[in-house]
Structure formats: structure tokens, C-alpha cells
Amino acid sequence: MSPDKKPTCPVDIYVRVSRVGERGGESFQSPAQQEERCRGQLTADGLKVGQVFVDLDQSGAKASRPAFDEMLARLGELDGDGKLVQGSQASGGVIVHDLSRFGRNTRNVLDGIEYIESRGGIFISCAEKLDTSTATGRFVITLFAALREMELDQSRERWELSKQKARDRGVHIGAARAGYIRREDGTLAEHPEHIQAVKGVFAVRAHGGSWWEASELLTAAGVPTSKSKGQAKVWSRQATRNLVENRAYRADNGGPIPNWQWQKAQAKPGAPRVRGVGHVLGGGLVRCGTCGAGMHKSSNGQRYQVIRCEQRGPGHPTMGYETARDFILSLTFSHVGPRLKREPGGGEAEREALQLAVEAASAEYEQAMELLGVTPPSDSKPALALTEAEAALAEFEVKATAPLTLADLLTPVGVKEQFEKLPVPEQRRILRQIIERVTLSTGRGDPGNRIVVEFTDGTRWPADPLKHERLPQI
Numbered sequence: 284m285s286p287d288k289k290p291t292c293p294v295d296i297y298v299r300v301s302r303v304g305e306r307g308g309e310s311f312q313s314p315a316q317q318e319e320r321c322r323g324q325l326t327a328d329g330l331k332v333g334q335v336f337v338d339l340d341q342s343g344a345k346a347s348r349p350a351f352d353e354m355l356a357r358l359g360e361l362d363g364d365g366k367l368v369q370g371s372q373a374s375g376g377v378i379v380h381d382l383s384r385f386g387r388n389t390r391n392v393l394d395g396i397e398y399i400e401s402r403g404g405i406f407i408s409c410a411e412k413l414d415t416s417t418a419t420g421r422f423v424i425t426l427f428a429a430l431r432e433m434e435l436d437q438s439r440e441r442w443e444l445s446k447q448k449a450r451d452r453g454v455h456i457g458a459a460r461a462g463y464i465r466r467e468d469g470t471l472a473e474h475p476e477h478i479q480a481v482k483g484v485f486a487v488r489a490h491g492g493s494w495w496e497a498s499e500l501l502t503a504a505g506v507p508t509s510k511s512k513g514q515a516k517v518w519s520r521q522a523t524r525n526l527v528e529n530r531a532y533r534a535d536n537g538g539p540i541p542n543w544q545w546q547k548a549q550a551k552p553g554a555p556r557v558r559g560v561g562h563v564l565g566g567g568l569v570r571c572g573t574c575g576a577g578m579h580k581s582s583n584g585q586r587y588q589v590i591r592c593e594q595r596g597p598g599h600p601t602m603g604y605e606t607a608r609d610f611i612l613s614l615t616f617s618h619v620g621p622r623l624k625r626e627p628g629g630g631e632a633e634r635e636a637l638q639l640a641v642e643a644a645s646a647e648y649e650q651a652m653e654l655l656g657v658t659p660p661s662d663s664k665p666a667l668a669l670t671e672a673e674a675a676l677a678e679f680e681v682k683a684t685a686p687l688t689l690a691d692l693l694t695p696v697g698v699k700e701q702f703e704k705l706p707v708p709e710q711r712r713i714l715r716q717i718i719e720r721v722t723l724s725t726g727r728g729d730p731g732n733r734i735v736v737e738f739t740d741g742t743r744w745p746a747d748p749l750k751h752e753r754l755p756q757i
Contacts, residue, residue, distance in 0.1 A: 288416035290375025290405055293333030295354050296321040297377050299384045301342050301661050317380035324409045333374050340674040342661045343387035358402040367402055381410035382427050389432040438660040445655035454654055461506050461526050469654045480504035485540045488548035494520040495593055517576050563710045564608055572724035573599050580604050600725040610730040615717050637676040644669040
């Protein structure tokens, strides 16, 4: 290291772990191993150790990462003349285990290093024994960054080539689409009953049938949805529309549907993708207590708006839309006030669901690797799905063990009034953070006798579905 550029401030350690095969072998370095190596290098160079920043399940191809951005912010700010603002610098630079931990894109790596140097900091890579305090170090880091990017590009090329060869053999990558089953060799075969239901959907749509009629046909035939893990489930209009829009069913792509029929089955240009986009209770938030299907807002005549089941026929509940909306919102914000953050060790059902999602994503990742004979690159669909599942589980574990704060105990005054000012999609997003689902049963009279709400914290109202309590309106 050049004595002239030796920093006086502590040097921060940056650790990153993304999906690396089966997370084993000599090429895999755990967060603890990376941190230990960096601490040893700083001690050997006579530098102070700063904070440690860790990004778990984050791809190095991304220019922005949570801990990465926080680390760069400690390097200080520049004024209008490009000079470092006095007192804004808390770090003298960054050290990583190896260059790929900092980034896997040449431009992103060089931009990051330039950012560090513009604020008077240094960059050190232990494995390559490089630092930017010397001209040689800066040159070699540029060269290494280019080689790392070339390695990732080659991995992408091998992956795409393997996928194309697999497609040529008839192998399907990913979950089997509706109407098909996966054979042991990875190829798809038509399910004798489900494929007939799929053909029926296109026929119904081509003859002017509604999305409701098409979805009812799939549900009645017991066709599993893409998210039901092989089990029969109620099909929503949106899921049915996604099926109809899938070009893999076209005859020119090897599918069972004639091209003219596929085209005729498509929605008219400009038609809304789903019902309920204009109201807060849509999008499947409220479910029918008779069949479990989603409920939507509908006109009963010209003036009276109701919320009704997607399925037609007798025995399905309806309720005045404003009555249902006011009651559900009042119940929601009454619940927010006394609600506390989950105590450590709680939320076992959510934890189990996230663990199952990681296992499913891992199985698809391993299946893709086995079928194609190559390791999926970090930005491939199987790798990204596994990374997202692992990140969601990691985020849950962090929140589950975080200490309570004042914000967890208090409800801001006027929260409902502020809520009403938000656009509908934002309102629905907030409700989804509080409510898991609402079930509306048949009957008449007080909505408190017909509505059951399951909250995301694992509680429900009423606690005993046979004993309803009247809540104060907010």
C-alpha cells in the first residue's frame, strides 16, 4: 500500500453472498470467512477496521444493494466544487474478500471504485491482493473486473445453449402449464382430462363466453393452478386470462389450439385485465363463504353497488358495497391500534410457508441444473426465484427477532383519513399488509354477523366465528 494514500478513517468491510451452486465447495466463502479474511488483511496493512456490511442473497450483477448502498453513503458527500464536505466522511474506504463480492459487472465495479476514490477512500480486494492506492492496483482491478464479467457472460451463454438443446429434446424448464404433466425426462405430456378442459376454455372464449364461464370450467374439471402445487383450486378470472394469453397453446408453437381460435379467444384491446381494479376490496381480498372464489364490485341497477361472488347461481352471498367497505376498513384500523409486532419465535405458520417456498424454489433450481447439465447463472429465472425466496425468509427472521419500537405500539391520529387520500392500488397494498383475507357468508342484517377477517399477524375477527362482537365505528 502506498503510504501517501493510507487512510486515517477506518476501512469498512463489505460481504456479499449470492446463490453459488449448492453453497459448498472451495469456491464458496461464507460471510464469516469473508469477514475474517478482510479483518486479517486490514490488520496486516496497519489499518483500522470500520463497520461490516452484509448483503445476503443479493446478485453481484445489481448496481444497487441494501447494505452496499448504506456502505457507500459512509464515504461522505461532495459539495458543488466536487470537494469532500468536512465531517461527512465516516469511512476511509472499502475492503472485500474478492472482486466478485463487490460486483460482477465491469461498469458497475468501475463506477463503484471511482465513487470511492472521488471521496478520498481506497478499495482493497484480498484474494487478488489489489488496492487502489497504487497505479498498478487500479489497472489490474480494471482487468479483473472485465474478466469477471466475461466469466458471467460465458455462464449465461452456456445456460442459454443448454436450454435451447433441452427445448430441442422436448424438455420443459419450469412448472408444467395447465393441461399438462411432466414426465421423468422433463418433457410434457397432455393430461387426458385437463387438456380437454383447457380446449373447452378456448372454445368458450372464442364463442363470446365470459371469463367467469371459462374459469368455472377449469375449476369444475379440477385443473390445478400454477400456484396450487398440483392440487385442484378455484380459478380466478385473472389466472384464466393468463392461461388464454399463453402463446405456448397455439398450434404454430406446438400447442393444441388452432391459431384462429387462440386469436379469437383473446380479450378485446383496451379491456381491463381484472375486475376490481377501481375499488379497494377487489383483487381477491374478499372471498365467498360458499365457494371460496373472489368477490367483486357490481351494479345492482344503476345506483346501488354491491359486492358479489365471481361464481353465478343461488347460494352465493352479496352485500352492499359501501356497507362492506366501511365495516372492513373500520375493523382494520381498530385492529391496527392494539396490534403489536410479532414476538421472537412467533409466526410459525408464516415461517413454515416461507421455508416451503425456499424448498420448492431449490427443487426447481436443482431440477433445472440436472436436466440441462450446467449451473444456472445468477441472473437466470431459477436462480432469481431461489434468491427471492431465500431473501424473503431471511427478512422474516430479521423482523421476527427485532425489538419493539414506539411505532409498533401506537396508531397515528387520523390514519383512516390519510388512508382515504391514497390511490386505490396503494390502499389495497396497505390492506394486504394488515389483512390476510375476508370471508363473506350468506344472510341478512348486520355485516358483523356475516364477515370473518383473518389478519396477517395470525389473529382473526371474531376470535370465535360463532360469536361476533360489535366493534366501534371509526
